[in-house]
Structures are given as C-alpha cells and as structure tokens.
Amino acid sequence: MSLIESICKNIYPLDTRFMEQAQARQDRLIKPQGSLGKLEDISIQLAGIYGSKYFDTTKKIVLSFACDHGVYEEGVAPNNQNITLLQSMNFPKKINGVGTISKFVGSDVQLIDVGINCDEPIEGVIDCKIRKSTSNMAKGPAMTRQEAIRAIEIGIEMSEKYIQEDYKVIGIGEMGIANTTPSAAIISVIAGCDPQEVTGMGAGLKKELLQHKAQVIRTAIEINQPNPTDGIDILQKVGGFEIGSMAGVILGCSANRVPVVLDGFISYAAALIAVNINPRCKDYMIASHYSAEPGAKKALELLGLDPFLKMDMRLGEGSGAALAFNMIEAANYVYKNMLTFDEVDMGM
Template identity: 35%
Template sequence: MIQTLDLKHCLRIRQKLDMKTKPLGSLGKLETLANQLVLILSQGMSDEELEKAKFTIINPSISVFAGDHGIAGEGVSIAPSEVTGQMVANFAQGGAAICVLARQFGWRLNVVDCGILVPSNNTSVINCRLGESTAAFHQQAAMTHDQLDKGLANAGELVQRELSQGCNLFAFGEMGIGNTTSAAAIFSALSGVTPELAVGKGTGVSDEVVDKKRLLVEQALNLHQLSSNKPLEVLQCLGGFEIVHIVGAMLAVASAKKIIVVDGFIATAAAMVAIKIAPSSKDYMVFAHCSNEQGHQKMLEWLGVDPLLHLEMRLGEGSGAALALPIIHSALAIYNDMASFEEAEVTQVVK
C-alpha cells in the first residue's frame, strides 16, 4: 500500500525555508526540492522531532537494470542486441559513464541482469533473469504474466536489501538495445500521444529507422488494443525486462516512503506505469533531467513535472539521475545549515 504524503509539516517546512537569509524564493528550484525532500524524510515525525532534525541522504543507491528486447531484431537501433551484454560487462568492470559518475558522487552501484542474450559470468552482476529477451511486441506480448510478476517481485527484494543498509534515496538506470522503442510504445499507450510524437532517434538512428520505429509502435498498439487504465497489461505487452524491474523498484521505494530519483526517457516511462498503478508514488519522485530524446519533454509535460537539469543528454544508464545527487545534497544543506534572519541578526528582506 503506497500512502499519499502526510502534509502536516508542509507549512512549517515552507516557513523555515522562507525565513532563511535570502529574498523570498530566491533559490528557486532548490527551495522547491528542499521542501519535497524534507517532506518525504520527515514522514512520521512529530513537530518536536522536525524542529530538531538534520536531514541527510544515507547510502544512496543506483541500480542499472539490463534487458534485451525482441523488437531490436527489427533494426531499431544502430547497435545489435549483443551490445547489451557487452555493456553489462563494462558496468561490472567499472568502465561505463554511470560507473564514473557513481564513484564521483558516492552512489552505491548495482548492476542487474534482468534477461540478456548471454548471461554475465561476473559474480558482481545480480541475477534477476526473466529470460534471454522479450518477444517482439508488434507480433505478440513482450512477456508472459509470470515473467511480469517475477520481475516486479525481484525488484521489491532488491529494494528491501538496500533499505536494510539504511538507504533512503534510490535511482534506477537501464541498458537494453531497443528500449527507447519500448518506452515510446508505453508512453503512447498510457497517454494517447501518437507514435509520431513519442518515438525519437534513440541511439542516433537515421530518419528512415525512426519511421520504422513509429510503424512498429503503431502495429503494436493496433495489435494489443490496450487501455491506459490497465497499466500492468501495457507493461506486459510493450515493456522490457529492465523496465518491469524499474517499475517494481519504484513502487517498493514509494511504499517504504523513501526518495526516488527518476532518470531519463526509459525511467520516466517506468515512472508513468508506476504512477498509473499507484498515483501516490509520484509524491516520492524527483525528476532528475530532461533527456534529449524527442518524447521525454512530452512525457514530463504529461506528468506535470519540472526536471532539475537540462544537459541535452540521452545516454540512459541512470546518468542523469546520478548527476542530481549533489543538487539534492545542496538542497538539504540549505534547509539544515543556512541561518535564519533571526539567527544571523539580519534585517528580514521583504519581497
């Protein structure tokens, strides 16, 4: 059961931020972020506990879920499916962008095989395999109901493992050749946005391949006749093994009342599914960045959210989420440590 955020501390948190030594609202999104973070982290506290508390991020965890896609066999990417497994090996060896960023900012990194063509032989890769690949979703459902259920359960267990280490902030990345096509299909099915607007260039394909991707998504939508009110059915028919795990992980984190940092296009598609399943899960989500993938801005607009960063990235892996961590630390530092007008004996600025 995912509970809506208790807003009883909302006014106190806002007042504390407003009384810092600055013009009202002058720290912009940093104040909005601080308000959200403290509201999440103060759930269950009394008024007295709130006044004394210092809010910090503990053992931040980022998990990169990898899965291969049957739709990749239709030539929707510049890379073959084998690259998914090769990148998993790169993650395990610490050589990928997300590995560098995780080390830079202090994330604990998990690499998870959700179902790739060739299983990893690296013992540091977590085995959550649902198969070798999803089916081509324009011909049949991407996965079975049992695979869907197992993926959601796997993700919940991974989150519980991190919670047992005290983690209170989670991010989720992905790797899977073909997964921008899957994410675009999910976006179209849940929002009604046409494939023409939802589908983009992914890894950097040609205009002709973009047209092919749009056609495949249209074929899938026509085949499955999905309802936006049945998000699990949308996920089963159009999703990837890695996307299923991200959905399950997001729901588990929200159920635990911890913070979710949402990455780019693929992760936001997963967030859309999670929010459709449990609308209150959105309360716990911080949207890290706006990807350069065509449909991502439209996703964010549909969700009515404002991301922290606009860096023209489209890598995936959780890279945008990783970059949000120092901003999150900064927002909490402002809340915890910045003096009030009274404490600093500064005349209060009137807007």
C-alpha cells in the first residue's frame, strides 16, 4: 500500500460528540448565542478535529515549500526566477513576510526545498528537492506521475515529522516565481472554467499580459488533458512540486487530527488537489484569508470554505496562515476562559 493510500485510510469525519459539547459550552457563555460568530465556529471545529472538549493551540508552525516552474519561460511572471532562491534564503532568518508575521504571533516557520532551480543547499532549509524546477507545462506535463506522488509524500512526511514534535496547529505556505500559473490551471481544470476567469497578476504581472498568461494556461490544459477527477493526474500535468507538498500536508494533518491553516491562492489549489484525493480532509482545513487573486472566489466556492480575514493580501509564503494563528488562539482563549451563565449569577 502506498503512503498516500495509507494516510487516506486514516482520515475520519470530525468527532461530533465533542463538537456538540463545544457548542453547548458556547451556548452557555455569558453572551448572546452566536454573537461571537466565527470565533465560535473555530472552537467548535477544533473540538471535532482534536476529538476533545478542550485543546491546546499554542505550538504553531508554518510549513512552506519552495519550487521553480518550467512555465516561467513562457513569460508569465514579471520577476526573475532567481528570486525563488534569494527569498528562500530569507525564510530561516525570519526577515521576509511570513517570517516577520510569525515572530509577532509566536509561530515557527520551516521552508522545504522541493524544486528550487539551484544546486547548492540552503542553510536552514530542508532539502527534499525532487529536481530543479518542474517542466514547462505549456509544452508537456509539468512532472511525471511518480514525481507528483513524491511531492505529496514529502508533504505527508513533513506534517508527521512536526506533529511528532508536538505542533498543534500547522499552516501551509510556498515560495516560487510563476506558481500562480499552475495554481490557476488547477482551479480551471477542477472548476471546468476558462482560465481567463481565474487568472490574476500574481506577484505583479502587468494587466496587458494577463490574456497571454491565460492563453498559456489554456494551451497547457489542451496539450496535457488532465483528468479533473484525478488529483494526482492534475498535479502531474499542470501543477507544481510545492503545490503537491502542501496537499500532502493537508492529508497528513487530517489523518493525525491536527488542523491545517490555508494561506492564499496557491494553497487553495493545493487544497483542491487534497480534496480531490480525499474529500474528508476539507473538514480539517481552516481558511485564513481571502486572497486578492481573482480566482480565489471560485476556488473557495469549490472548497466550501469561508475565510475569516479579508486583507487584500497576495504575498503567499504562508503569511496569511501565520496571521490567522492569532485569531485561532483568540477563539480558543475565549472559549476556555469566558464564564458561563451557570458560573455567574445573571438571572438567566
């Protein structure tokens, strides 16, 4: 049995017994029922994930994955590809976006290299390189099926490594110039829509080049004919190694009853791959924020998720997931520490 098959056999529905207990406590807290909105929803979901009425959410980490993309040569990104390498060097120093936010919220960050276009190892970055960059999906499959499987397996292995180190909440992020192109392709395939509907500027592509980017995606889909019902086939044909690894983290967290916090647009694509492989993993996801990418709405509708932050962010890296950690901690703190009507004489 493969690692993916094995992990999927261990993904179970949320524990409704503890969700009912959490709901009952929320209903007795000294406030109108439902008045804390999504803060209440988060605590109830967490009770179902952890299988416990009370739980600890203090030890948190963002697992980010870095990869370059062969489709870069089609002119779909405004920045030089070597920025993937240069920015990856900043993750261990915590001086980039996700790093500084993580320092503020008390979270750890770990970057994993699954396909940076370089030979040298990067200090502080875990080397799981599948190969240097995916292939150009506009000319053929982005990777082999075995490479797609390996990308997912790396994510599963990384999630289990940090769960064994007692991390209670895991966020996902990425680094890779041109990775909004495969992300839009994945969403387009699964949604059955034209790429133009879900293609955005990414890291700053000029508006006049958006049609070109959409056409590149359209060509890639036409050439490769990914099967919309086979998540691994979609990943192989038009995906990225880092997208596969984030999908693997989602599957790994779900099987180990640990919440996984999505970041933005690229993580939505990874989530769609994970749900395509095992729909039950959706229950273990917490969507952090609405990405500013135009395809975000479509992807979130497909996932049935409603993020609790709207910050017009499109940085990636895991920055939105890290920012959401404080909201998750706040939800848990209120849930545990607000008194109930039974504990306070309020005549109710």
